[in-house]
Amino acid sequence: MASRAFEGGCLCGQVRYRATGEPKSPGYCHCRMCQRATGAPVTAWASFPTSQVRFTGEMRAYESSAGTHRCFCANCGSSLATMNADSGTVALSIPTLDEPERVPPAVHVWCSSQLPWLWIEDGLEHRER
Numbered sequence: 373m374a375s376r377a378f379e380g381g382c383l384c385g386q387v388r389y390r391a392t393g394e395p396k397s398p399g400y401c402h403c404r405m406c407q408r409a410t411g412a413p414v415t416a417w418a419s420f421p422t423s424q425v426r427f428t429g430e431m432r433a434y435e436s437s438a439g440t441h442r443c444f445c446a447n448c449g450s451s452l453a454t455m456n457a458d459s460g461t462v463a464l465s466i467p468t469l470d471e472p473e474r475v476p477p478a479v480h481v482w483c484s485s486q487l488p489w490l491w492i493e494d495g496l497e498h499r500e501r
Contacts, residue, residue: 387429
């Protein structure tokens, strides 16, 4: 059986990626770090094992917390991924997928930091952390 593939990239097209396998833990994140890193009130991520994700193009990374690097296009600045060496995962920004509709979020996390003027009533669980 062929592995599912997910492709995506940045706004300017300089960075592209391909992930294979099933996305793990797709969800909305309301944490302050994600809000500040993306400039959006909420972000959507899906994780893959690091070994199943390949990037092309020039990316830069910022260590936002111990062992966690936020990766973005060196040219346009699009926030593309968060890499965690300890867990061996890459969380890809769902909106940067070519077909983001294929990976619907299943949960809201870090709702303790959720902005009070945005509440999403979608029937999904809202977790404090």
